[in-house]
Amino acid sequence: MRIAVDAMGGDHAPKEIVKGCIKAAKEFKDVTLVLYGKEDAIRAELTETYENIEIVHAEETIKSDDDPVRSIRRKKESSMVKAAYSVKNGENHALFSAGNTGALLAAGTLIIGRMKGIDRPGLLATFPSLSNERAVFNMIDVGANSDSKPLNIDQYATLGSYYSNHVHGVSNPTVGLLNNGTEENKGSELSKAAYKLLKENTAINFIGNVESRDLLNGVADVIVTDGFTGNAVLKTIEGTALSLMGVIKSAIMDNGIKSKLGGLLLKDSLGDIKNLLDYSKYGGAVLFGLKAPVIKTHGSATEEPVYHTIKQIRGMLESNLLEDLIQHFETRD
Template identity: 60%
Template sequence: MVRIAIDAMGGDFAPEKIVAGVIKTAKELTDTEFQLYGDEAAIRTYLTEELANIKVIHCSEKIKSDDEPVRSIRRKKDASMVVAAKAVKEGQADALFSAGNTGALLASGLFIVGRIKGIDRPGLMPVLPVFNGDKQQFVMMDVGANADCKPHHLEQFGILGTYYSQYVLGVKNPTVGLLNNGTESTKGNELTKEVHQLLTANEAINFIGNVEARELLQGPADVVVTDGFTGNAVLKTIEGTAIALLKTMKKSILSSGLKAKLGAVLLKPTFKKIKSSVNYEEFGGAVLLGVKGPVVKAHGTADETTVYYTLKQIQTIVTSNVITDLVDYFENN
């Protein structure tokens, strides 16, 4: 049985939306155990159904969104996130999920769950949508765990992303691209030029060269590697652009008279499909790859649907045994 440790107190709408998402998922994944860590009284307020595969573990503290990450996980020993991470470390759970403080979750993954031997810098990796019709998704790493990277860190991201794409997403021989300011091998700064050489020489990676940011959502590669500073900026740009376009479309329709409004009613299913396609959270959360157990972060505004998709993603990660394969690879190379 897959066991998922859940920080029920993390996120803007915790524990209500977290618990609602867990209930929805638990009904579908009856062979998975969902461990809810947090204020038991608050959790049970929203735990409207008693399901055999949901357990509540009381914790007297929680990590707030503005808490200093490392200090908070060291001082708040009974915080829901910390206790859940310890459950993964001690083998009582197979994976950790939270929509709470990103820095604290990364610190929990690094200092409590622990790095895989041979991996210098675990990276944060989301699954993002593709719109060209040939493929549905790609992964990008890193998007915020490491603002400053050395060339071999990005090389490791390429290997980590390749394993995830192959074993979790089912992509055969995933292609790897390096995010850069031009497709030519001579483009970029000193970091990307050196990374390009390392990726080209690495036989474990199906490297196809540089890719530009404007091409990302067209799916030029199954795995895109970059440093955490750049990746985070690109991810937030994609989020902001999607939100702005949808708002602009809505405003334009509402201000264009009766015909436009009637047309919008007829096109409502299409608009719903478009909105769904740009909502990358339906692919699940961002995975901290490179630690000894899956650590997955959902957006702080995660609702019931986001929690549902993320928990299903985690179940797939665990059953794929990708972490075990990564441990074998890095410890034997």
């Protein structure tokens, strides 16, 4: 397995990207990581030579404020573009970046290309579930398309179901449509039309509408929605987790010696809560519906999220996920 890594993408590139790659390279000997970027800068972060880490020099870098499509077309020598072309040409099997999200979406769609039968790729993210019934749930789309059609949401349900089954090992995963009520006639015209298609989709286990307040309680294995709504929910969950930990810390530190002693006694339990809410350990967001895996992690990603994203990609490649999806859509057509 060969993974193309945009080593110059992200707020802490290339240092944290390389550190995460080193950790992954030591553990996963069956994975070769090909780092694209300024060779001198990458080598400066490598502590030694690794048999399964390669470097491909790329003179340019796509910055966070660059126009996505324009940068893909004009910066042909950038680390992201060269990495994307390596996947398109079959030199590598997947693309990973912590860089400009819009540019990565454009690179995945315009360079690597859509899977046959997929109208628009969607971003799939994995979240922790607080339910005893399931450990995680997947949500798609979380930001690839601000405006979605019912067909897109129906396709996302199939994509998400295959991902849940192949990567998380869930048999017959349940699918819920994110809405403002559980009744069948609830929601916008988009939601109502999507509901009808989902109800008729024999490839999924559709359980109907679900509300956002029930997501973290494990209401379904796969949640489908349009990209605008999904992105808003994604950021709400992220922000709530960070704010919650901040409130707990302030309550302990700002209320005298008794609170601090109590916090010390609860240290292990609080650590478990923090670990439970840490979505980064599940990897990055998958741009799903392309001919090869394209994964985006946070621009602020450090060593651990980079490592977990590589682990995630390895699991995707091992599972024959894309091969089975391609067969499904080709058979359907």
